[in-house]
Every structure is written in C-alpha cells, then in structure tokens.
Amino acid sequence: MLKRLLNHLNHKKLNDERYEFLFGDYPEDEVIVFDTETTGLNPKKDEILSIGALKIKGNKILTSEKFELFVKPSCDINEESIKIHQIRNIDLQNGCEPLDAIVQFLHFIGARPVVGYYIEFDVKMINKYIKPLLGITLPNRQIEVSGIYHDKKIKFIPEGTIDLRFDVIMKDLGLPIFGKHDALNDAVMTAMMYIKLQNISKI
Amino acid sequence: MSMYDLEAFLRSIHPFQLLSKQEIGKAIGAMNIAYYKKDTTLFSPQSSAEFLYIIIKGEVGEYYEDELIKVYSKGNSFDADALIYGKSDDSFVVLEELICYELKKVDFLTLLDSNASFKAYFIQDLANKIQSAKQKEYTTELSGFMMARVQDSYLHEPTIVEKECSIMDALRQMEHKKSSCIIVQNGDDYTHGIVTDSVVRRHVLFNEYDKNAAIGPIALHPIITIEVDDYLFNALLSFTKHSIKRIVVTRKGEIVGILEQLDLLSYFANHTYLVAVQIRKAETIDELKQASFDLINIIKKLHAKGTKVDYIAKLISEINEKIYEKLYHMIVPKELWHKACLIVMGSEGRKEQMLKTDQDNALIIDDDMDASVYEPYMKRFTEVLIDFGFPPCEGNIMVSNAYWCKPMREYKKEITRWCDMPSMEDVMNLAIFFDALCVAGEAKMLAELKASIFERTRGQDVFMANFAKAAVAFETPIGMFTNLIANNNKIDVKKGGIFPIVQGIRSLSLQQGIEETDTVSRIKELIHKGILDEDFAGALAEAFDTLLNLRLKDRLARSASGTAFDNLIDITALNQLELELLKDSFKIVNKFKKFLSHHFKLSMVS
Incomplete structure (x- = not known):
C-alpha cells in the first residue's frame, strides 16, 4: 500500500510526459537485469562509466538484445578505480554523453522490473541522473538476487549467517563464471542467478 | 559473458573456428542464453527443432525411441541435421540441468550459406567429416611443430644460377643473399643440382678446381625436394632418411626456398x-x-x-x-x-x-x-x-x-x-x-x-576367395542401429576392423599385382587401378587410421600404467568424438566387407 502510494507520488512528479511509458504496462514474463561500472562507490560524487543490461524472458536471457553503453565522464577517471573496472580514459573517448546514455537506457528497460546484485546502488546511480532530468526516481520494481538467495537459503540454516558474495553465490548455485568483470558480463551472470533461483525451491 | 569471451568460447567449438570474424560476430549477436530443468524435452520427432543448442553447462541425451544413443556435454552443439533437414528421428532430453546458447534456425542456416567450409562440415560425407574432426584434434592437441607445414618454417632464399655461371660469381650471389647453398639449373644431365660449402671445399680447395670455371660440373644431383604444403615432420623424415642438412622446397615443382636442418631442429628439441x-x-x-x-x-x-x-x-x-x-x-x-x-x-x-x-x-x-x-x-x-x-x-x-x-x-x-x-x-x-x-x-x-x-x-579365383575370406571371418562389433557391441565395455579393434581392412586390401593387392606393402599406399594404388571408388577408398583409409590411432592411444595409456597390451579398447575411456569416429569406422568396415564378398564371390566358398 505504501509502495503504491510512494509510486503514485513519484509519478506525479514526472515533468516530461514522453516518459510516461516508465509507468505503463510491460510483457508479464520479462524483467531487466542491469549492472553499472562507476568511478567509485559514492553515488553523490561518483559517475557512471558503463551500463550493461539484458532482458530476461521466461527462462531465456536475451543476449541477442543486449544493451551496453560506455559513458564519457566529466573528468578523468582516477587510477585506483581504473584498476578495479579496467576501463581506461581512452576506452571512453567514444563514449556517449551521460544524459544520452540514460535516455537510451530508460527506453530499453521500459516499465519492466529491474533485477540486480546490490541493485540499490545501481539504482541510486541512475537516479542521480534522472532526478534532475525528469523530476522522478526510477519507478521500476526492484528485485535483489542476493535477497532471493538469502531467503531461500535461510529456510535451511535459520540460525546461520549467509555468505552473499557474488562468486560464492555463483558457485553455490553451480553456475559457470565467465571471464572478467564488466557491466555486461556481470549482468549475464546475475541473470543466470535470477533464472536459477526462479527454478529451484531449495538450495 | 562479454563479446570477447563468447567469441573465444565459440571458437573453441568445432567447426565454429572456421567462421570469419564478421560471421562469428553475427552468430554471437543472434544468440540467447537459455536455462532448462532436468527432463525437459528440447525437441523430438513430434516437435521440430528451432535452435542450434550449444552447451555452456549441463548434459543432454539423444534418444532413439527409448534407447539413449548419445550424450552431449559442455562445448558440444546439436543438432545440425535436425535444422538442415527440418526433422529429427531422435528426441533430445535434458539429463542434467542445462544452461546453453541458442542460435535460431534461420540464423544458423544463414551462417551455413555464408561460409562454405562451415557448411561442408555439416553436410559433407563421412570421410571428410572424420578428416575435419581429426584436423581439429591435431590443431588442439599437437604441438605447433608437428602440425606446422614447411611453409610455416623459416625458408632461406635460394640462390639459383645457370650451369655456365662461374663458381666465384655463384659464391658472390650466395654471399649476397646469405644462402647456404647454390642451386644450379639446366645442367648437362639434370634440371637442378646443388652446390654446398662442402662441395666447393672439396673441388676448389682440395682438388684445385678452377674457381672461375663453370659451376655446372661440380653440382650434386638429383636434389632432394619437398613441397611447401607438406608437413615439417615429413621434412624431418627426409633429413633422417637421406642424412642431409638442407632440403630444397618447391611449390608445384617450382623452387621457392631452402629449408635448413638447423632451423628445423631448433623447433624440434628431440633431435x-x-x-x-x-x-x-x-x-x-x-x-x-x-x-x-x-x-x-x-x-x-x-x-x-x-x-x-x-x-x-x-x-x-x-x-x-x-x-x-x-x-x-x-x-x-x-x-x-x-x-x-x-x-x-x-x-x-x-x-x-x-x-x-x-x-x-x-x-x-x-x-x-x-x-x-x-x-x-x-x-x-x-x-x-x-x-x-x-x-x-x-x-x-x-x-x-x-x-x-x-x-x-x-x-x-x-x-x-x-x-x-x-x-x-x-x-x-x-x-x-x-x-x-x-x-x-x-x-x-x-x-x-x-x-x-x-x-x-594370377587368375586363381578359388585360391583368392579363400585368401580373402579371412577378412570377413570376424563380426564387426556394430549393431543395426549403429550401436557398438562391446563385451564388458571392451571392443576388439583388431578383429573388428584393423585385420579386415589389412587382409581385404592385401587380397585385392595380391590379385591386382600391387607391389606396395603398406595398407594406405595399397589403397591408393587400388584407386588408381579403378578397383576402389575414390570416395569410398578415402573413407576406408580414414577408418583404418582411426582404428590404429585408438589402439595406440589405449596401448600407450596401458604402457604408462604397466598393464599388458592386447587389441581390446575400453569404450568408456573414449570421448564423444572418438566414439563417433569408432562407430563411423565400423560402418565403413562393414561396407568394405560387403564389397569384398561381392568382389571375390565369397558366398561361393565356405
């Protein structure tokens, strides 16, 4: 009830009617998985460097309709973060302007629920751009894979602490880990986690 | 999986490595990742296949009626035939929770049309299929050297002179090109001869041959040559056989370079x-x-x-x-x-x-x-x-x-x-x-x-029939539905295939007066004489090679573990490709036995 109310309030703040579709209908069996690479972990001052997103339809990850964009940052990326995501300044020379990237991203996801691993952070990063642009925060329903994992796992070890590290979950679910971490790669792996979790009742 | 990883993964799967960068990009762009639970039927004779499946993780079984005839696992793809012919006699069922790539039928067929060798792999006849699978095996398993062809090695530029050229002049040219020998062409009784340092030393220094005289008479001939697209390994055999230090490399008979033993040996640590x-x-x-x-x-x-x-x-x-x-x-x-x-x-x-x-x-x-x-x-x-x-x-x-x-x-x-x-x-x-x-x-x-x-x-038909009869004396260990007939998972490849081929080919060679002694050369001669059809003979030679390979592999494994040799191979130790090759080989052996029975009228002798 509260969620609906908040959503309603959020909707009212939308200042550009071209983005009504974010509140519209979507194909029932579809969700979006997305991941961002950023200059750091502080949504207030850090910026998005790349966005990777995929549609999941039923039990299929539609890699043939993938979304992957690199974003030009407003200033040079610092050395420390380059070491983590391995996106160098030169890799972003042909990146798009942040606002263009966000607009394309919103059109890709539509009103579908968004799935991610620690998705709260990624959504905050997106909100940082759309709040000034459209007056709203991302209205899509958010699904946290580590949350689903936690809930399924906790049934069997009610007293225990559950290791929610990405690679640990992948391994526990018996999923193949692919190559390096980048936004799209992580989105594919997160998508696998999501589908697998949808298909099993216990871990 | 990023584009890069996916490309590498696909390229590791035969025959996807045959695709161009652009084609593989297209294929990747068209693929989705799917998840299926255990026991899902992907497609069957009743429901046609929509995708080419490439397994990322999990296992799929192929069933003919209720019999499991094949298991696909990581890196395998299936089922091209079902897509090409639009139907399948078999059902494909998930045996172990599956994550796979799916390439839509239309995209797969488009790829077939755009790349001839990719298409050939799926449509080609058996001999080629085995060959192509083996070639792949070589490239992955063999050290670079063994697969390398002569043209892959460093070739020295040849110094080629006419027979009238003076020795000094020829040596200058050789020095200039940094060659290690001189090829003399159009000699008095040869088209190509060779002059090396040691030849010059012997004639000019020891025998005081005039260094300004024509080079023609001192050249050694005939020269030993090898074609550029031959395997380096054969060059090595030639060095060994003739005890020589360099070999003249030709392309369709034209001299293109010199292969030095030293260059070859630097590849080849075992000397x-x-x-x-x-x-x-x-x-x-x-x-x-x-x-x-x-x-x-x-x-x-x-x-x-x-x-x-x-x-x-x-x-x-x-x-x-x-x-x-x-x-x-x-x-x-x-x-x-x-x-x-x-x-x-x-x-x-x-x-x-x-x-x-x-x-x-x-x-x-x-x-x-x-x-x-x-x-x-x-x-x-x-x-x-x-x-x-x-x-x-x-x-x-x-x-x-x-x-x-x-x-x-x-x-x-x-x-x-x-x-x-x-x-x-x-x-x-x-x-x-x-x-x-x-x-x-x-x-x-x-x-x-x-x-x-x-x-x-010659002309002793009854004797020849008795001689050839031995080739069909043992049953081929393969059943009606191309299932292997094994005893405790073991199959005798000698009785089952090697001996029938050796004896059958030997019989035909005896009858045709062929002097070659090794089976493969005999097969070539039999093609030449029109006794064996070229396609079938090619398949037969491949089947023979496959059986020998599997036997040796088994023997070497045993020599490592110290167990005695016999001709039994353990089929549980074979991978999917090897099982396929073994079945295909036995099918060819059966076809060959039929041919022998007809050719030697074996039904007439008992």
Whole structure:
C-alpha cells in the first residue's frame, strides 16, 4: 500500500510526459537485469562509466538484445578505480554523453522490473541522473538476487549467517563464471542467478 | 559473458573456428542464453527443432525411441541435421540441468550459406567429416611443430644460377643473399643440382678446381625436394632418411626456398636426426644399442607432445630399418652381404608397427651359396635384436629359425605349396610374406619371389576367395542401429576392423599385382587401378587410421600404467568424438566387407 502510494507520488512528479511509458504496462514474463561500472562507490560524487543490461524472458536471457553503453565522464577517471573496472580514459573517448546514455537506457528497460546484485546502488546511480532530468526516481520494481538467495537459503540454516558474495553465490548455485568483470558480463551472470533461483525451491 | 569471451568460447567449438570474424560476430549477436530443468524435452520427432543448442553447462541425451544413443556435454552443439533437414528421428532430453546458447534456425542456416567450409562440415560425407574432426584434434592437441607445414618454417632464399655461371660469381650471389647453398639449373644431365660449402671445399680447395670455371660440373644431383604444403615432420623424415642438412622446397615443382636442418631442429628439441646419425656412426653393437634406446625415449617424448601416431609409426619404421641394416652389416661378413636378402614382414613390412613389436624377419639366400654359412650369423642377429628390446616372435618367424632362413629355391617351393591346397597357417604365412620389405642385402631376390607369388596366384579365383575370406571371418562389433557391441565395455579393434581392412586390401593387392606393402599406399594404388571408388577408398583409409590411432592411444595409456597390451579398447575411456569416429569406422568396415564378398564371390566358398 505504501509502495503504491510512494509510486503514485513519484509519478506525479514526472515533468516530461514522453516518459510516461516508465509507468505503463510491460510483457508479464520479462524483467531487466542491469549492472553499472562507476568511478567509485559514492553515488553523490561518483559517475557512471558503463551500463550493461539484458532482458530476461521466461527462462531465456536475451543476449541477442543486449544493451551496453560506455559513458564519457566529466573528468578523468582516477587510477585506483581504473584498476578495479579496467576501463581506461581512452576506452571512453567514444563514449556517449551521460544524459544520452540514460535516455537510451530508460527506453530499453521500459516499465519492466529491474533485477540486480546490490541493485540499490545501481539504482541510486541512475537516479542521480534522472532526478534532475525528469523530476522522478526510477519507478521500476526492484528485485535483489542476493535477497532471493538469502531467503531461500535461510529456510535451511535459520540460525546461520549467509555468505552473499557474488562468486560464492555463483558457485553455490553451480553456475559457470565467465571471464572478467564488466557491466555486461556481470549482468549475464546475475541473470543466470535470477533464472536459477526462479527454478529451484531449495538450495 | 562479454563479446570477447563468447567469441573465444565459440571458437573453441568445432567447426565454429572456421567462421570469419564478421560471421562469428553475427552468430554471437543472434544468440540467447537459455536455462532448462532436468527432463525437459528440447525437441523430438513430434516437435521440430528451432535452435542450434550449444552447451555452456549441463548434459543432454539423444534418444532413439527409448534407447539413449548419445550424450552431449559442455562445448558440444546439436543438432545440425535436425535444422538442415527440418526433422529429427531422435528426441533430445535434458539429463542434467542445462544452461546453453541458442542460435535460431534461420540464423544458423544463414551462417551455413555464408561460409562454405562451415557448411561442408555439416553436410559433407563421412570421410571428410572424420578428416575435419581429426584436423581439429591435431590443431588442439599437437604441438605447433608437428602440425606446422614447411611453409610455416623459416625458408632461406635460394640462390639459383645457370650451369655456365662461374663458381666465384655463384659464391658472390650466395654471399649476397646469405644462402647456404647454390642451386644450379639446366645442367648437362639434370634440371637442378646443388652446390654446398662442402662441395666447393672439396673441388676448389682440395682438388684445385678452377674457381672461375663453370659451376655446372661440380653440382650434386638429383636434389632432394619437398613441397611447401607438406608437413615439417615429413621434412624431418627426409633429413633422417637421406642424412642431409638442407632440403630444397618447391611449390608445384617450382623452387621457392631452402629449408635448413638447423632451423628445423631448433623447433624440434628431440633431435631425431641425431639418432639416425648415431646409428650411422655406430661402430660397435653397443653403440647401436644405445642409439636404439635413445629412439625409445624420443617416441615417449613425441607421444607426450601429442604427435599423430602414424608419424610416430613412420619414424619407428624408418629408424628400425636403419638399425636392421646396420646390424646386418655389423654381424654378417662383407663378402656375404649381397648374396642374401634380409626382409621384415607383416606389420613391420607394412610400416604399421607400433611401439615395440615382435620381430617378423627372414633371410633369403642366393641359390649358389651354402645356406649353413649364414646360420651362426642369423642366430646372433636374432639374439642381438632381443637384447635391443625387440621381443622374439611367438610364431618363431625369425631369421634364427631355419624355416625363415633358407635359399631362394626353397622359398619358391614353399610359395607353390602355400598356394596349392593351403591351410590357414599357409594362408597367413603367404600373407605376411607378401607384406615383406627388404631392409638389407640384395633386394632383387625379394622382388623375384614376389613376382613368383603374383604368377602363382594370377587368375586363381578359388585360391583368392579363400585368401580373402579371412577378412570377413570376424563380426564387426556394430549393431543395426549403429550401436557398438562391446563385451564388458571392451571392443576388439583388431578383429573388428584393423585385420579386415589389412587382409581385404592385401587380397585385392595380391590379385591386382600391387607391389606396395603398406595398407594406405595399397589403397591408393587400388584407386588408381579403378578397383576402389575414390570416395569410398578415402573413407576406408580414414577408418583404418582411426582404428590404429585408438589402439595406440589405449596401448600407450596401458604402457604408462604397466598393464599388458592386447587389441581390446575400453569404450568408456573414449570421448564423444572418438566414439563417433569408432562407430563411423565400423560402418565403413562393414561396407568394405560387403564389397569384398561381392568382389571375390565369397558366398561361393565356405
């Protein structure tokens, strides 16, 4: 009830009617998985460097309709973060302007629920751009894979602490880990986690 | 999976590596990842296939009616036939929770149309399919060297001069091009000759030949050549065989460069050539023994590197022949050398022996000689070979046995006897003798005896049918639905396939008067004579190679674990590709048996 109310309030703040579709209908069996690479972990001052997103339809990850964009940052990326995501300044020379990237991203996801691993952070990063642009925060329903994992796992070890590290979950679910971490790669792996979790009742 | 990883993954799956960068990009762009629970039926005769599936993780079973006929796992793709022909006789069911890529039918068919070799893999006939799978096996398993072709190696620019060119001038050109030898063309009695440093040294420095005179007369000829697209390994065999240091490389007969032994050896850490030199230079039996042991080490190393087995077999033959020859020269007094002919028979004669095989040798002695003179030498010969590690022949087919060490006229008598009213033993004696190869002494004697075999058997249809009958004596271990018939998961590949092919080809070669001794060359001759159809013969040669390969692989595994050799291979140890190849090979063996039955009218003899 509260969620609906908040959503309603959020909707009212939308200042550009071209983005009504974010509140519209979507194909029932579809969700979006997305991941961002950023200059750091502080949504207030850090910026998005790349966005990777995929549609999941039923039990299929539609890699043939993938979304992957690199974003030009407003200033040079610092050395420390380059070491983590391995996106160098030169890799972003042909990146798009942040606002263009966000607009394309919103059109890709539509009103579908968004799935991610620690998705709260990624959504905050997106909100940082759309709040000034459209007056709203991302209205899509958010699904946290580590949350689903936690809930399924906790049934069997009610007293225990559950290791929610990405690679640990992948391994526990018996999923193949692919190559390096980048936004799209992580989105594919997160998508696998999501589908697998949808298909099993216990871990 | 990022684009890069996905591309690498796809390229690791045969035949996707045949696609161009653009094509593979297209394929990747069109693929989705799907998840299926255990027991899901992906498609069946009732529901047609929509995708080419490529397994990322999990297992899928292919069922014909209720029988599981094949299991696909990580990296396998299926089922091209169902997409190409629009239907499938089999059902594909998830055996273990599956994550896979799906390539839509239309995108797959578009790829087939855009790339001919990719298409050929899926549509081509069997021989090509096996070949193409093997080629892939080579490239992944073999060290670069073994697969490398002559053109992949560094080739020195050739210095080519006319015969009238002065020696000095030719040397200057050679210096300028930094070549190591000079090719002389259009000589008086040769088209190409070669002049090396040592030739110049010998003629100009020692024999004071005029350095300004024409180079033509001092050139050595004929020259040894190899084609650019031949395997480097064959160049190595040639170096070993001829004891030379460089070989002239040709493309369709035109000289394009010089391959230096040093360049080749720098690739090839095991220095096979050195063993050949060691054998050539050995002056005592002990030195020769040392060389023969070194050879065994090299074979182990070659195998560890994953070298194709028939190359190993060729190498063993080439070097064993040298050992035999050298030993013959060491043991038998010089004046007796050319009054006799030392032969190797059976698998050694066919150059198909693997690892250490039993001795199968014999001596043919000139009718003018007293045969007993050779007796002590031959006894010694057998003893030394046993000491070198060649196991004695169980059937006592060795020069130390008087039956296999006798004058020519006695062999002639035996040949006559073998051919009239033969027993099974006579047939086998004739068979191994027919495969004989001369390794030392007077080769003409063997040629004469072989001619008499051809003469005896020509037009003898009943004899030929009895001879060929052995080829169909054993059942091929494959059932109606191309399922392998194994006993405790073991299959006898010799009875099941190797022997039928060897004996069948031997029978056809005997009938056609073909002198080659190894099975593959015999098959080529049979094509040439129009007896075997080229496509079928190609498939037969591939099947033969496959069976030998699987047997050697099994034997080497056993030699590592110390268990005894036999011809049984364990099918649970084979991978999916090997099982496929084995089945396909047995299918070809069955087809060949049908051909033999018809050709020799085997139904007429019992």
